Amino acid sequence: MAKTFKTKVNNNFEFEFKKKEVSNLDALQISKSKYHILHNNKPYKTEIIESHFNNKIYKVKVNNSIYNVNIINKLDVLIKELGFTIGTTKHINSIKAPMPGLILDINIEVGQEVKEGDSLLVLEAMKMENVISSPREGIIKTLTVNKGETVLKGQLLIEFQ
Incomplete structure (x- = not known):
């Protein structure tokens, strides 16, 4: 079974990727946070502006547009299906x-x-x-x-x- 990732961009658009699709992406790392990507023979300049690895939240610049990206894996989906929420406010009074x-x-x-x-x-x-x-x-x-x-x-x- 292929590992699947779901992403939510700007809290409006949802995309699904398989690990193999991500692995086959034609991406060249230019610096620690910048990449040059070719997709369908079209070039993209990308940069990771902010990353919150533990929360799986990233701010990414693609060409001149900035996107907020949340990555959702199978565990996140399961937790949501069970009625739990991730990242809720702590109830310390x-x-x-x-x-x-x-x-x-x-x-x-x-x-x-x-x-x-x-x-x-x-x-x-x-x-x-x-x-x-x-x-x-x-x-x-x-x-x-x-x-x-x-x-x-x-x-x-x-x-x-």
């Missing part, structure tokens, strides 16, 4: 102190919208500064600590709406 320490800096305020990975605060523990980052996108509901305050392990620091 609060952040607690991972260890006892001193709050050195607070980078957020109540009502502020944050993205996953944003720096929320800095906790000093055992003479090391630990940046506490946002585990998800959301809006800060409550901030229960102040700069210069000592916290205990497991103490509530931040709640999300």
Whole structure:
């Protein structure tokens, strides 16, 4: 059975490719992210502008047009058929102190919208500064600590709406 990939381009168009078709593609790699491709005797200049390998999301430039491409494999299709979703928002509603320490800096305020990975605060523990980052996108509901305050392990620091 041939391995098949489905792609979704700009969230509008879906295409299906077999591994053999991709292997037989007349493509010449010019640099780390640029390729010259011949398809049906027509040349294409391509460049991978952004790649999020784990999420299988790419931004590709073909000649002078930019496309957002999502690659979907059999496992992704099966997960969808079972009613699960990939990449859903994490349901973490609060952040607690991972260890006892001193709050050195607070980078957020109540009502502020944050993205996953944003720096929320800095906790000093055992003479090391630990940046506490946002585990998800959301809006800060409550901030229960102040700069210069000592916290205990497991103490509530931040709640999300």
